[in-house]
Amino acid sequence: MVNKKAIKKHREPPFHVVKRDDMPWWGAWGIRVATIIAAFLLVGLLSMALSGRSLFETYGIMFSGVFGRIFEGRTMMLWKYLQEIAILLALALALTPAFKMKFWNCGAEGQALMGGLASIICMIELGPKLPYPVLIIVIAVTSIVAGAIWGVIPAIFKAVFNTNETLFTLMMNYIATQIIAYYVYIKGGGSNVINPVEYGNFPAVGSNDYFVNIILVAVITIVMFVYLKYSKQGYEISVVGESQNTARYIGINVKKVIVRTMVISGALCGVTGMLLVAGKDHSINVNSVGGQGFTAILMSWLGQFNPFIMAVMTALVVFLRIGVAKVADTALLNSSFSEIMVGVVILMLVGCEFFINYSFKFKHNKKEAKV
Amino acid sequence: MKKIIALLLAVAMLFCFAGCSAEDTNSGAEAKSDLKVGFIFLHDEQSTYDKNFMDAAKAACEEMGVDYAQKTQIPESKDCYDAAVELIETDGCDIIFADSFGHESFLIDAAKKYPDVEFCHATGTQAHTAGLDNFHNAFASIYEGRYLAGVAAGLKLNEMIEAGEITADKAKMGYVGAFTFAEVMSGYTSFYLGAKSVCPSVTMDVKFTGSWYDEQKEKEAAQALIAGGCVLISQHADSMGAPTACETAGVPNVSYNGSTLAACPNTFIVSSRIDWKPYFKYMISQVEKGEAIATDWTGTIETGSVVLTDINETAAAEGTAAKIEEVKAKLLDGSINVFDTANWTVDGKKLDSYKADVDTDANFEKDTEVIKDGVFYESDKRSAPYFDIEIDGITLLDRNYG
Numbered sequence: 001m002v003n004k005k006a007i008k009k010h011r012e013p014p015f016h017v018v019k020r021d022d023m024p025w026w027g028a029w030g031i032r033v034a035t036i037i038a039a040f041l042l043v044g045l046l047s048m049a050l051s052g053r054s055l056f057e058t059y060g061i062m063f064s065g066v067f068g069r070i071f072e073g074r075t076m077m078l079w080k081y082l083q084e085i086a087i088l089l090a091l092a093l094a095l096t097p098a099f100k101m102k103f104w105n106c107g108a109e110g111q112a113l114m115g116g117l118a119s120i121i122c123m124i125e126l127g128p129k130l131p132y133p134v135l136i137i138v139i140a141v142t143s144i145v146a147g148a149i150w151g152v153i154p155a156i157f158k159a160v161f162n163t164n165e166t167l168f169t170l171m172m173n174y175i176a177t178q179i180i181a182y183y184v185y186i187k188g189g190g191s192n193v194i195n196p197v198e199y200g201n202f203p204a205v206g207s208n209d210y211f212v213n214i215i216l217v218a219v220i221t222i223v224m225f226v227y228l229k230y231s232k233q234g235y236e237i238s239v240v241g242e243s244q245n246t247a248r249y250i251g252i253n254v255k256k257v258i259v260r261t262m263v264i265s266g267a268l269c270g271v272t273g274m275l276l277v278a279g280k281d282h283s284i285n286v287n288s289v290g291g292q293g294f295t296a297i298l299m300s301w302l303g304q305f306n307p308f309i310m311a312v313m314t315a316l317v318v319f320l321r322i323g324v325a326k327v328a329d330t331a332l333l334n335s336s337f338s339e340i341m342v343g344v345v346i347l348m349l350v351g352c353e354f355f356i357n358y359s360f361k362f363k364h365n366k367k368e369a370k371v
Numbered sequence: 372m373k374k375i376i377a378l379l380l381a382v383a384m385l386f387c388f389a390g391c392s393a394e395d396t397n398s399g400a401e402a403k404s405d406l407k408v409g410f411i412f413l414h415d416e417q418s419t420y421d422k423n424f425m426d427a428a429k430a431a432c433e434e435m436g437v438d439y440a441q442k443t444q445i446p447e448s449k450d451c452y453d454a455a456v457e458l459i460e461t462d463g464c465d466i467i468f469a470d471s472f473g474h475e476s477f478l479i480d481a482a483k484k485y486p487d488v489e490f491c492h493a494t495g496t497q498a499h500t501a502g503l504d505n506f507h508n509a510f511a512s513i514y515e516g517r518y519l520a521g522v523a524a525g526l527k528l529n530e531m532i533e534a535g536e537i538t539a540d541k542a543k544m545g546y547v548g549a550f551t552f553a554e555v556m557s558g559y560t561s562f563y564l565g566a567k568s569v570c571p572s573v574t575m576d577v578k579f580t581g582s583w584y585d586e587q588k589e590k591e592a593a594q595a596l597i598a599g600g601c602v603l604i605s606q607h608a609d610s611m612g613a614p615t616a617c618e619t620a621g622v623p624n625v626s627y628n629g630s631t632l633a634a635c636p637n638t639f640i641v642s643s644r645i646d647w648k649p650y651f652k653y654m655i656s657q658v659e660k661g662e663a664i665a666t667d668w669t670g671t672i673e674t675g676s677v678v679l680t681d682i683n684e685t686a687a688a689e690g691t692a693a694k695i696e697e698v699k700a701k702l703l704d705g706s707i708n709v710f711d712t713a714n715w716t717v718d719g720k721k722l723d724s725y726k727a728d729v730d731t732d733a734n735f736e737k738d739t740e741v742i743k744d745g746v747f748y749e750s751d752k753r754s755a756p757y758f759d760i761e762i763d764g765i766t767l768l769d770r771n772y773g
Contacts, residue, residue, distance in 0.1 A: 068457070
């Protein structure tokens with residue numbers, strides 16, 4: 001008997017993990033904010049260690065990398081920062097309705113590229129022929145349709161054949177990338193670059209090229225918030241996401257909701273492609289979206305599917321991306337350093353959700369012994 | 372709770388210490404002038420092409436006593452424009468330099484946005500038609516360097532023929548190119564003509580990778596050429612792919628952009644490269660003096676822009692150094708012209724006239740006569756090369772426009 005007890009005691013792990021539902025909102029946000037602070041500190045310390053500069057100086061460089069010489073009245077970098085937030089946020093917003101429906105759209109990259117492709121084709125082929133306002137409308141319509149088509153194909157397959165949407169949307173990315181590569185090959189000539197097209201560019205407001213993009217994304221953010229929270233369709237998305245059977249039972253046409261939501265998701269990705277091509281780059285290449293379609297997945301998650309929290313998270317991540325890149329540049333470090341740091345921070349932010357949803361229960365008698 | 376307070380205190384102390392050290396690091400060496408140069412590089416020091424620019428930038432700025440900032444891994448897209456904006460807005464640069472062909476249009480956009488900043492671009496073609504006072508192209512007569520490197524290759528082939536390793540009709544070289552594009556074509560043709568000037572029976576196969584930097588593809592291209600009977604390899608692509616493939620196969624290699632001796636001690640013969648330091652110094656001094664930078668600047672052997680690395684005596688043929696000096700002197704005094712039409716033919720015929728695509732346009736129109744008095748004058752109408760003729764003796768195994 002004594003022996004058996006000893007073995008049992010030996011086998012008992014020092015702690016075990018328990019799912020918890022009792023975390024109050026301030027506790028959850030306390031953990032998140034603490035993680036963000038810790039993440040900034042960690043990035044600062046690592047940058048400090050590698051660049052040989054002090055912590056204050058490191059944060060100073062990060063700040064100047066993001067905001068430029070803003071205190072001298074030069075606001076260009078600030079606008080650029082807002083523009084980069086806008087693009088990543090737009091992609092995250094585009095993914096959110098699909099994610100809320102538990103439809104894992106990993107195809108933002110491809111959907112945005114196809115939207116961008118539609119824009120650049122209109123700019124090159126129709127640019128010299130159409131008056132500017134008509135051209136802009138044509139660009140908008142074709143980009144939205146192109147993104148929507150790229151998004152709805154996997155949705156139809158999911159609704160009808162129940163295919164795996166994660167793999168399907170991922171594969172669609174590769175097809176989109178190759179189509180872009182081929183288009184660039186046709187139009188690029190010499191060194192494989194499409195030179196900036198002068199037609200169909202979004203207008204600059206004052207000397208600010210990015211104003212239109214930023215305003216558009218701000219509007220999309222608000223509309224998306226209202227749509228998800230207060231509209232009937234938004235409610236249907238939540239129900240389908242929670243349980244398809246429940247949705248069917250209360251008379252929601254699940255297939256219709258899946259297809260409709262992916263049309264919206266793809267269309268918004270298409271809009272982002274247009275913002276990138278007509279609003280910013282005036283050109284396209286296979287890296288135009290630059291993997292942001294994947295970062296956006298994380299942004300949508302970190303934002304708890306709430307557009308406003310998503311905006312804050314996006315602002316943080318973009319700040320880190322630009323800021324750390326500047327630290328790396330000034331210390332003549334390899335430019336991959338910034339990507340590594342952003343990866344570390346995102347990992348920490350995702351990881352902290354674990355501590356919000358689960359708690360550790362330490363061995364009872366050990367706790368007693370401690371006291 | 373105590374633990375948290377302790378942690379916070381520890382963090383606070385860290386900040387304090389960090390604050391102390393900040394003052395020390397600020398008292399660095401003062402730059403001689405308040406001019407600042409911003410460099411935009413396509414890749415980073417992993418690429419032989421970019422390393423060549425990066426080393427020259429550092430050396431030139433240190434010698435001139437000016438401060439500089441750099442951005443690496445900048446693709447040929449709007450990112451180049453953004454990088455220029457950042458270097459101007461955040462770092463306060465007065466001169467922006469970008470090193471890759473595809474950067475050009477985006478740099479021109481930035482030049483329009485910032486008329487007070489000087490923009491210099493290597494390998495570009497549009498400055499002479501862009502009509503901007505603050506946008507400039509630069510290149511070097513690297514075809515002369517390639518020609519000299521070709522002479523070294525030809526001597527090596529002669530040595531192999533004499534040693535009975537190959538027969539004269541088997542003297543076939545292989546060339547790994549990036550794109551089927553004038554800069555590359557001018558490079559391999561001058562290399563071939565250099566070899567042919569000492570080894571008349573030489574022929575050459577060319578393979579294109581469709582990328583300026585793709586180590587695997589360059590390696591595979593070199594291996595394919597070697598398998599196809601090429602006994603000497605050279606390349607115009609920026610990774611260590613071809614040189615290391617040669618070292619593994621024991622096939623002599625004439626390199627580009629700088630010495631690959633360290634990685635290829637047994638097969639590296641010599642490398643031609645452009646030394647950008649003279650241009651960087653010129654560009655900085657012109658701005659310091661308040662004088663205009665030339666729209667098209669072509670560095671030469673004379674300006675010190677076209678150079679050869681030290682010859683690796685282990686791999687090179689005997690007497691290579693002396694022969695190179697002799698040919699170099701002739702290039703300098705003008706008694707040899709690399710693209711003298713007497714030395715090459717197209718479909719068995721000598722060319723008397725050729726229109727090259729000098730002015731950049733969407734249709735790649737051939738617009739300018741470039742042959743005069745029996746010589747194709749390269750880098751004369753603009754700094755970037757425009758020799759894109761496929762001459763006899765060179766076989767293009769594939770074509771790759773990207």
